[in-house]
Amino acid sequence: MNTIDAIKTRISTRQFTDQPITDEAVHTILEAGMSGPTAVNARPWSFIVIRDKATLDKLANSGGRPCTPLMSATMAILVCGDAERFFKFVPDFWVVDASIAAQNMILAAHEMGVGSVWLGCWPAADRMQAFGEALALPEGVIPHSLIAFGYPQEPSTKQKLLYEEDRVHFEQW
Numbered sequence: 001m002n003t004i005d006a007i008k009t010r011i012s013t014r015q016f017t018d019q020p021i022t023d024e025a026v027h028t029i030l031e032a033g034m035s036g037p038t039a040v041n042a043r044p045w046s047f048i049v050i051r052d053k054a055t056l057d058k059l060a061n062s063g064g065r066p067c068t069p070l071m072s073a074t075m076a077i078l079v080c081g082d083a084e085r086f087f088k089f090v091p092d093f094w095v096v097d098a099s100i101a102a103q104n105m106i107l108a109a110h111e112m113g114v115g116s117v118w119l120g121c122w123p124a125a126d127r128m129q130a131f132g133e134a135l136a137l138p139e140g141v142i143p144h145s146l147i148a149f150g151y152p153q154e155p156s157t158k159q160k161l162l163y164e165e166d167r168v169h170f171e172q173w
């Protein structure tokens with residue numbers, strides 16, 4: 001699958017089979033996450049890989065109904081910001097860096113046939129607290145997004161809206 005096809009065919013998957021994701025595939029996904037650009041090359045992120053079923057269920061329950069994909073996910077990755085590594089002149093760039101890492105992981109997984117869904121965390125205070133407590137995050141480590149992964153239960157039939165002419169402006173607004 002080439003990059004354009006991966007970007008255009010990715011969809012959120014919310015029901016997964018029991019098929020486990022190999023260690024090698026998890027490594028490839030993480031490597032994709034760490035391969036994105038970061039402001040001043042700060043690389044201000046850390047990742048928590050969660051495969052324990054009880055922990056996935058706990059996260060699902062603590063995140064509420066929108067987090068039910070975690071019930072069938074075989075793996076999830078929490079993308080975190082490391083405050084110690086934030087660019088001191090523009091600390092908020094960490095949010096952009098973490099978002100790029102999350103999307104890179106989603107696309108790498110998709111290329112390998114692994115489905116996923118992004119479960120937003122930052123800046124939703126309730127989820128940040130719930131995920132932070134469930135995963136024992138230390139001070140200065142900020143939960144950004146939780147990505148649920150697994151092999152899709154059914155192939156998607158979703159028609160994606162790819163291009164909207166009226167969202168594009170050339171040269172000026």
Ligand SMILES: Cc1cc2nc3c(=O)[nH]c(=O)nc-3n(C[C@H](O)[C@H](O)[C@H](O)COP(=O)(O)O)c2cc1C
Pocket residue numbers: 010011012013014066067069117118119120121160
């Ligand atoms: C910041 C963010 C937060 C999201 N949070 C959730 C969520 O809590 N639960 C969920 O099922 N999907 C969540 N999604 C996935 C979106 O619902 C999904 O990307 C959107 O509906 C478009 O569908 P697609 O991913 O299939 O193209 C989130 C996506 C983003 C980018």
